[in-house]
Amino acid sequence: MNEDNVLKMLSALSEKTRLHILRFLIKQGGKGASAGEIGQAVEASSSRASFHLSSLENAGIISSERQSRHIIYQANIGEIGNLISFLLNDCCDNHPDILACCTTPPDCC
Numbered sequence: 001m002n003e004d005n006v007l008k009m010l011s012a013l014s015e016k017t018r019l020h021i022l023r024f025l026i027k028q029g030g031k032g033a034s035a036g037e038i039g040q041a042v043e044a045s046s047s048r049a050s051f052h053l054s055s056l057e058n059a060g061i062i063s064s065e066r067q068s069r070h071i072i073y074q075a076n077i078g079e080i081g082n083l084i085s086f087l088l089n090d091c092c093d094n095h096p097d098i099l100a101c102c103t104t105p106p107d108c109c
Contacts, residue, residue, distance in 0.1 A: 001086045005060065009083050012059035017044055018052045025062060025075040032065075032074035 013019055020042040025033060033041070039049030053073055056062045060079050064071050092098045 032072040
């Protein structure tokens with residue numbers, strides 16, 4: 001993954017509603033969700049949800065597919081994994097303390 005893609009993805013995720021949308025879509029798994037379902041789940045109006053969905057899709061974090069009269073959105077799990085891998089491996093040079101945070105269950109759970 002190149003730095004330009006990383007910056008585009010991080011920029012798209014640096015907004016609260018978009019982060020909520022991503023969390024919701026990850027929970028939906030492969031079935032995805034329509035814009036209306038997403039808007040309702042994150043308490044965003046249709047136009048606001050569409051604006052944020054467009055930003056996330058342009059950054060490559062989510063994708064959409066037309067199914068009949070609906071557009072279904074899904075999280076791009078592979079691209080999210082690439083982003084995390086870049087941050088851990090390329091950016092942080094496999095620093096053991098940072099990697100430990102990702103491989104050890106948190107104390108709170």
